[in-house]
Amino acid sequence: MTAEELVQALDEATDLPDGDGKIAELERIAAHADAAGQARIGFDARMALIETYNHHTERWRMLPAFGWCLNTFDRHPELFEPWDAELLRWYHKWAVATLRGTPRVGLAQTRAALDDMERRFTASGQSLQAVYNLRCKIADHVGDEAQARQWLDRWRTAPRDENSDCAGCDPSRQAELLAGWGEWEAALKIAEPVLSGAVGCTEQPEKALVAVIMPYLRLGRYADAAQAHVRAYRRHRHERDAFPYLAEHLRFCASVSQHQRGLAILGEHLEWFDRPYDDASAMEFAAAGALVCRLAAAAGHGDETIHRPEYGDRPAADLPVATLGAQLAATATELAGRFDARNGTDHQSRRIAGWLAAEPLTDAVELPADQPATGGEVGVPPAGGTPDVVSPLTLEGITAALNERGDRYFVDDDGVVGGKWGHAVIHFERLGEQQRVLHSRVLADRRLPADRLAEAYRFCNSWNHDRLLPKAYVHDTGSGELILAGDVSTDLAYGVSGAQLAALVNAAVITGAQFADAVAELP
Template identity: 45%
Template sequence: MTDEARVREMIAQLWDMPYGAAHIAAAEEAVRHADALDSADLGFHARMAATPAYQHGGEPAKAFVTFSWCLAEYDRNPARYGANDAELLRWYFKYVISSLTKFPEVPLDRTYAVLDDMQRRFTIGGHSLHAVYQYRWVVANHLGDEAAADEWYAKWSAAARDENSDCAGCDPTSKVSHLVSRGCDEEAVALGEPVLAGQLGCREQPQSILTELMLPYLRTGRLDEARDAHRRAYRTVRGNVANMGDVNQHIHFCGVTGNEVRGLELIERHLDWLDRAPTPLTAMYFAAAAGLVLRRLTEAGHGEVPVRRAAGEISVAALADDLAAHARDLAQKFDERNRTTHQSRKVAEWLTAEPIVDYLPLTATARPLSAPPVADAAPAEPAPVVVDVPESTTVDELLDMIDHGYSTGDERRSFALVRVFAERFGAGGLADDQAARWADYQAGGAANERGDLAEAERLWREAVRLYTELDLPDRRYTASGRLGLTLCELGAGDEGLPMTEEAAAYLLTQGAPHLRASAAHRLSGALLSLSRPEEALAALDVAAEYAPDSPNPYTVFAVALSRAQCLGMLGRVSESVVAARQAHGGFAELDHRAGRAASAWAMGLGLEMTGDGEGAVAAFEDAIAHLSDGRVIADARRHRAHLLAATPRAAEVIDDLVELVALAEERAPVGVRTGPRADLPSAQIRFDLAVAYRHAGRLLDAAEIAEEAVPALAAAERPDLADRCRYLLASIYRDMGETDGALALFDQLTVNLDGFDNAPARGQMHEEAAEILYRLDRDGEAAARFLAAAETFRASGLILDELRTRRMSALSLRWAGDPEAAVARLEEADACLSGVPVDEPPARWERAMLGYDGARVLLGADRLDDALARLDGVAAQFRSIDAYAEALQVELFVGELLLRQGRAPDAEAQLRPVLGAAPTGSDLSQNAAWLLCESLEAQGRSADAQRIRDEYGLDA
């Protein structure tokens, strides 16, 4: 390839590159090489390609130079250049005029001179002045000359559109901007919405028109549309500094919708852009928009919150002052150049703006600065038990009633009777035995009804003392066992466990039989609270032996529930599920709400751990229906939501997860956060919510929540979960078409997953990135990534994966136009076959695909005979694993190769069965019919070919 040809190829590649720093660097390299060859033609075309690179890459001032050079060269030698070059130059006038207004050091006379030159050229060429009028409006609007702006707007709207006009999305966007500046919001919305309903192929749409419509939507009460416009548009503009003007509007939008926290996130994300702003005008409005958000944060009491930036942290209040001063200073420079006060007025309006609405939630989990607490999701408490106690009831009779309720498991009745006793007899004057029982029963209420273990400890100590003095051993050891369990639960196991052990030893050998099960059960509870599950399980064996003798019908099932908890702690999960299921069945039959809820919860945890997601969901749903503790309900909802998030029932749990995020945030430290909160529960719930949104088909919501979860998981020092969430986010980006974001995350994951144990996952990341590049026709890059995946799979001993990715690397090289490298890579893939099994269906598939794709690679290298030979038997391989569509595709390819060899009769014989078997109307059917017609024409059978064309609707 000659030097000139190489430069021309460099220039051609520029037109297909995405905008950004790499595009600019490539354009400047092309210009340097063109100038080194001293070729005016190459210099012209290199600069013509560089001009949009600068304009859309965030360095529009450089476009002034390239445009001027090209315009002068064109004027010197117009015959050398074509109509397309002239049209591009007319288009570039618009770039330059728009940008000239944004540099205060550029005199207005120069801008008007360029405008006049533009109009002169358009007039001489017989073009519509539609675009000229638009850019005269741009200048007038910048100056704040409303009369002139209105005049040019009217002429612009009346003039005929032509090839020089902005596209069908961008032209209305500018008109919407004019209407918004005049307060004509309804007209702006009416003008913009038909554009959004159409098909917009421009790179700047629909994000630009959505950005312009945010305020009209907001001011006309179309809040859902305003939120959607912000969310959709910001995602598209946030990655390129050239879009800084749009980003400024999104920060301003946050400031006037009560979204100061999100506004601060955007400011931190883009603050470094201020030092490399495309123009002083965009820098000015960034400073003004950010100044608005930071002022409101300061006024809300968050002025000392640190803001991260490259130069070091600065407080919100200090940065607000700095940016406001910067915005005012730039506005003054523009006004001095313009001889108006318009820009200073606009900057002042932005800096001092007040909310248009108090608060517009931008995401499902977003909350304003001063949000009220979120209540725990607890059902209404059951109605209190009403007891009818005759006034004639004595102290001892009422104490016996309380005792009967406790011993038979009717605790709620006992609690109610305790309240009655307190009202009637609690003031004092009790005999010692009565006082002992009263303290005992009060302690039970404190512990089991109110959860006040400290008060329960005090009362049980008093009861034990009195029972000891009265020499009532059964009551003494029952109370001391309860006291010991309470002490263990309070963390005083050194005192509490011996007390519980002594009580159990006495009651199991000398106590009344009906007390034995409870004594052993209490001992197991004390041991379990001290994380001694093996010993607790042994105590439960004893409790189970005596449980049938207990007057409490729930004892058997309470012991089974405790057994489930012990077995779970010991990792004997399957046995735990069996015990929990036994407890759940008994409690449900006896209509014991709390026991049923607790056993359903334990059963759900066990089933989740054993992989029975469906059973676990049913168990958690039963627990939720019967629990009364709001926090436990939230945990059960969280587990249920986690299990359903990646299923077809994902939509059912989205609202639950949104509430759970809010609950988790309420329990975390309050205040404005400028970075991710190191709050693992909240981050994990966000992760599940992102999964649920994705499976429910709500990709935008999924992306935004996952973007919040990734840094939060990282801040919570869970890199494993953060990487899982990055992978989820990369997949969402891919599905949304945000391929740059997806590729960046896959790149990051290949680094994060470095290490032998992670090699298979790292290979997968390389392969998924390669698949994106392949679909984007970035075939050379795809080939390299497929090869990286293959090498990683090879190191992991994953031979089928290596074979697949080497095959795809070879095919990518074929499409990249490097047939020699493609064949060499194909030979590497062929070398993998020796380690591939013969009979397993996945191996048969890979062998067949290697045959098919290998033939395509060989065809690209003009090795037609080899390609045909390689396809021998491939269709049969596909049919052996019921891949009939693939088999037909191979047979179609064989027919095409026969036709290329000039073997038309053989091609016809090959293609007719394919056509007969292909589904009617499919691409396969159409292609087979087309190739069959070609084979018939080659044999001089035009009439037969025409009949096929007529039958299949083909154009000759």
């Protein structure tokens, strides 16, 4: 392939929805770029791969690509611009976090990668706040609470910069740590700015609500814990990248004797468990699921069955609760042992054993009505009569959601639905062989001149740092103009209800318009 063909193929691949197909195409382009001696194109393809791995599954697969990019950046500095260094710093954070989340890589290598990150940040005059964040989490992971507390103090007091996690997510992650140490009141206090809405991001308040479920329970605030669980799970049940939070939802159900709900949540997400984002979240999901099964069996539900889908060589099966629980407990224990063998401690094994042996804190707690708030909240459809029947994604379903909003739109000959919302043009289309992927794309009215490319990249990187939707990127038209765009892809292979589709369309419109407004406000 020529350089021009590679660039064209890469442009097309980056527009694909995240998934195995996109990964395969980007890997193919990277291999062709290497064969052609096109280091810059190989770098760009692998950077796109890193982002795709991070938003898909099996995040540890990003590590070889990141190592290649880092080495190429060091060996050929003449190929790169300042914004490449900015993005590489961000991906360095992802890589270190990924190393912590899998026992497939040694602890010494993980710490060496973090030391290298600190060296690079120091040399370029960056704040070390993000480094302290990761050092705190690694210390906690290996069971060195005293060291973790010291790093937490530095994390909280170091100045924030563009490499920091967003202002809404830092308190949530710090609350998780404090809850893990049994500091219930402190966890609630540190999460309060997010819970009150004083700070936040598009992942909040649901992430913070999950972090405070256990503190609420341990303090006897069962109604608050139930409210936090119901509101957060309403969102997390539909978001593939929310898999790491499901363990806390399962532990909540076990703690308040909500056996049937716990079994339902477990059964709904077993397919995600087969392809987790990392081994740490798989370990915790398995342990929490095993706990739900054990307590449900003890309460008389042991003979009920849960369907476990086929995966690889494992056939599909309807498993008794007790049998599934034993399988999950074995998986959790095995993963904890692998982490401890890597870390040279017994911390994860002791922690998971504690989860598996837990008992309910109270009798069944009544759950609040699972009704979303109204009034323009992102992701919440307007009031109306959207049917709650799960069915395949259709063109009629998309237009029905827009009709319910009262929007004006068009449908072209290819079945693409489009419209204008403020400074944004937004298109909805169905992708995939069976057209089961809902893809929304926003194009900002505002165009930037090509000589502002570095600024455009900085804007998109900042947007992707602080916002969940849409994923922003820059398209160079080659005619002196830059298009700032964003997209969101949602795999609906198992169908979607009218209410769910309305929520997805509503979120795409609201966040797409916000993105275009932000572009319009650029100097």
